[in-house]
Amino acid sequence: xxxxTVNLTIRAAYELASDVxxxxxxxxxxxxxxxxxxxxxxxxxxxxxxLYRLLVCVKGxxxxxxxxxxxxxxxDVAPSIVRVDARSAFSQVAFNQATPVLVLKxxxxxxxxxxxxxxxxxxxxWQEVEALAEQGVAAIAMTPSHAYxxxxxxxxxLFGTNPFAxxxxxxxxxxFVFDFATSVAARGEVELALRxxxxxxxxxxxxxxxxxxxxxxxxxxxxxxxxxxxxxxxxSAMIELLAGPLLGDLMSFExxxxxxxxxxxxxxxxxIIAFSPERFSGAALEANRARAEVLLQRIVGQxxxxxxxxxxxxxxxxxxxxxxxxxxxxxxxxxx
Amino acid sequence: xxxxTVNLTIRAAYELASDVxxxxxxxxxxxxxxxxxxxxxxxxxxxxxxLYRLLVCVKGxxxxxxxxxxxxxxxDVAPSIVRVDARSAFSQVAFNQATPVLVLKxxxxxxxxxxxxxxxxxxxxWQEVEALAEQGVAAIAMTPSHAYxxxxxxxxxLFGTNPFAxxxxxxxxxxFVFDFATSVAARGEVELALRxxxxxxxxxxxxxxxxxxxxxxxxxxxxxxxxxxxxxxxxSAMIELLAGPLLGDLMSFExxxxxxxxxxxxxxxxxIIAFSPERFSGAALEANRARAEVLLQRIVGQxxxxxxxxxxxxxxxxxxxxxxxxxxxxxxxxxx
Numbered sequence: 001x002x003x004x005t006v007n008l009t010i011r012a013a014y015e016l017a018s019d020v021x022x023x024x025x026x027x028x029x030x031x032x033x034x035x036x037x038x039x040x041x042x043x044x045x046x047x048x049x050x051l052y053r054l055l056v057c058v059k060g061x062x063x064x065x066x067x068x069x070x071x072x073x074x075x076d077v078a079p080s081i082v083r084v085d086a087r088s089a090f091s092q093v094a095f096n097q098a099t100p101v102l103v104l105k106x107x108x109x110x111x112x113x114x115x116x117x118x119x120x121x122x123x124x125x126w127q128e129v130e131a132l133a134e135q136g137v138a139a140i141a142m143t144p145s146h147a148y149x150x151x152x153x154x155x156x157x158l159f160g161t162n163p164f165a166x167x168x169x170x171x172x173x174x175x176f177v178f179d180f181a182t183s184v185a186a187r188g189e190v191e192l193a194l195r196x197x198x199x200x201x202x203x204x205x206x207x208x209x210x211x212x213x214x215x216x217x218x219x220x221x222x223x224x225x226x227x228x229x230x231x232x233x234x235x236s237a238m239i240e241l242l243a244g245p246l247l248g249d250l251m252s253f254e255x256x257x258x259x260x261x262x263x264x265x266x267x268x269x270x271x272i273i274a275f276s277p278e279r280f281s282g283a284a285l286e287a288n289r290a291r292a293e294v295l296l297q298r299i300v301g302q303x304x305x306x307x308x309x310x311x312x313x314x315x316x317x318x319x320x321x322x323x324x325x326x327x328x329x330x331x332x333x334x335x336x
Numbered sequence: 337x338x339x340x341t342v343n344l345t346i347r348a349a350y351e352l353a354s355d356v357x358x359x360x361x362x363x364x365x366x367x368x369x370x371x372x373x374x375x376x377x378x379x380x381x382x383x384x385x386x387l388y389r390l391l392v393c394v395k396g397x398x399x400x401x402x403x404x405x406x407x408x409x410x411x412d413v414a415p416s417i418v419r420v421d422a423r424s425a426f427s428q429v430a431f432n433q434a435t436p437v438l439v440l441k442x443x444x445x446x447x448x449x450x451x452x453x454x455x456x457x458x459x460x461x462w463q464e465v466e467a468l469a470e471q472g473v474a475a476i477a478m479t480p481s482h483a484y485x486x487x488x489x490x491x492x493x494l495f496g497t498n499p500f501a502x503x504x505x506x507x508x509x510x511x512f513v514f515d516f517a518t519s520v521a522a523r524g525e526v527e528l529a530l531r532x533x534x535x536x537x538x539x540x541x542x543x544x545x546x547x548x549x550x551x552x553x554x555x556x557x558x559x560x561x562x563x564x565x566x567x568x569x570x571x572s573a574m575i576e577l578l579a580g581p582l583l584g585d586l587m588s589f590e591x592x593x594x595x596x597x598x599x600x601x602x603x604x605x606x607x608i609i610a611f612s613p614e615r616f617s618g619a620a621l622e623a624n625r626a627r628a629e630v631l632l633q634r635i636v637g638q639x640x641x642x643x644x645x646x647x648x649x650x651x652x653x654x655x656x657x658x659x660x661x662x663x664x665x666x667x668x669x670x671x672x
């Protein structure tokens with residue numbers, strides 16, 4: 001028998017999320033931004049960033065570590081750098097307030113960086129790069145997390161699951177978007193395997209001694225592995241450096257130390273880079289856009305999928321039918 | 337019995353390379369830049385970009401497609417974009433001439449992009465990002481190549497082996513550098529397996545029907561696969577879009593069409609992004625640099641390697657002992 005589910009309209013899901021957040025001390029501004037974010041995760045059936053996240057979010061607020069009402073502070077650092085200090089709040093409001101400045105700088109300079117600092121990680125990066133692509137810029141985003149992943153050839157957790165995301169604007173169409181963890185699997189998948197008492201696939205993790213393990217319990221005591229061996233490991237190191245020391249913010253091992261066992265989401269910085277196709281392409285803009293479409297058509301035309309096709313299909317379905325939520329989770333959220 | 341080798345000083349290797357290039361019609365400016373590049377590949381024991389490349393280079397010159405003397409044309413596109421048109425020459429002179437402008441723009445704006453256009457690919461990207469790190473900026477470089485790689489889930493070659501490189505400056509030390517192909521292996525490794533009649537490892541390639549193959553001949557008729565499955569595939573698509581249509585230059589499938597069977601190196605654009613640590617970090621520069629060192633120490637300290645350690649060791653050895661070249665290859669080069 002499948003688990004009982006509750007069907008909510010997008011509007012009802014938003015109100016549920018927003019009410020829970022306000023009830024737990026979040027300002028209306030933050031509650032609105034975070035509610036939009038978890039509803040977006042839910043309607044895209046990206047459940048780890050859906051309404052489930054409200055549990056994580058409320059835990060953060062109740063810990064006293066996450067601010068529910070800090071106003072982000074914007075700083076115009078350089079012609080191509082805008083910094084926003086999230087002041088220990090979740091990242092959404094900081095991102096929303098800094099985005100117009102980032103887009104303006106990218107249009108003026110050709111490209112620009114947004115440095116989000118001192119934020120508790122919350123959103124999936126695809127939400128941010130997708131929002132930027134909707135405004136006509138191509139965007140890369142990256143962030144450290146908590147030190148759960150060993151470098152290739154190493155034995156101890158040092159890197160985060162460090163997501164890397166990219167979006168390419170396609171006027172009149174959903175953008176080309178991807179967002180992947182640089183670990184071979186998400187931390188949540190290992191935790192799920194533990195809960196379900198299932199072995200992990202080969203190549204996912206090592207135990208405390210650095211030996212390969214299929215046991216999720218041993219894996220959580222040891223370390224996860226980067227995707228694609230030394231290449232994914234190199235990419236993960238780059239994310240630590242660029243979204244850590246370059247921005248003056250914490251790396252994954254520092255974020256985990258800062259957490260001090262509270263098990264809150266990572267506290268860190270995020271680097272977002274925006275490229276203006278208008279400035280790069282000039283008069284060739286339309287011709288270049290049309291050529292990009294040929295590439296994307298040739299991916300789909302040979303039976304491969306574009307990275308976010310499944311999410312976009314889920315979104316269309318959710319807009320028609322509303323979202324479906326596990327009944328036990330629904331009750332847990334209502335009780336927050 | 338190991339193959340006979342010739343031992344050359346760095347200086348002798350440079351003169352050999354430079355003489356061959358000038359003899360084959362290259363201007364002194366281009367010959368100097370290309371000779372330095374192949375000698376750097378050789379002394380780092382990165383043989384596919386070492387003196388062996390002179391064969392490829394001379395083939396390009398003799399085909400009439402590659403210009404041996406075009407002067408690159410620089411264009412100041414935007415505060416954070418400099419473009420250099422290589423005008424159908426190899427990329428080194430264009431890179432060398434545009435680099436001071438890129439670094440200046442990065443220091444002024446915080447970050448900047450270099451768009452190298454209409455160049456025949458030649459150098460390994462680590463040479464370029466390493467040169468930038470030596471000048472104090474962090475750098476990312478990427479370029480399409482020829483369409484040899486199928487997207488994950490696809491059946492036909494569409495992407496190039498699309499390298500992605502990164503360097504992080506470490507004042508007083510060799511920078512943190514990596515440079516990897518987004519294909520699971522380099523094209524040259526498949527060609528080598530064919531020459532040696534060895535089977536390919538699982539997961540490297542598919543045949544013309546899109547089925548997995550271990551036969552290097554079938555693989556060269558079919559397609560290579562991206563590293564890390566759909567994640568490497570997504571990264572490769574990003575490189576096609578950013579270093580192709582964004583810059584107004586050819587993607588890998590277009591480069592292969594442009595080649596028209598001549599089997600010259602890819603003709604394309606390259607995107608290099610430079611970040612100024614001074615502008616990003618401000619007063620926290622030294623503290624942030626020191627934190628980055630902690631990360632790198634924790635990689636090495638647990639027995640993992642930094643990505644370029646092997647190359648740097650080879651470099652030190654070559655500077656002491658000179659470079660070693662297969663005698664047959666040496667004779668082939670001398671005869672060019």
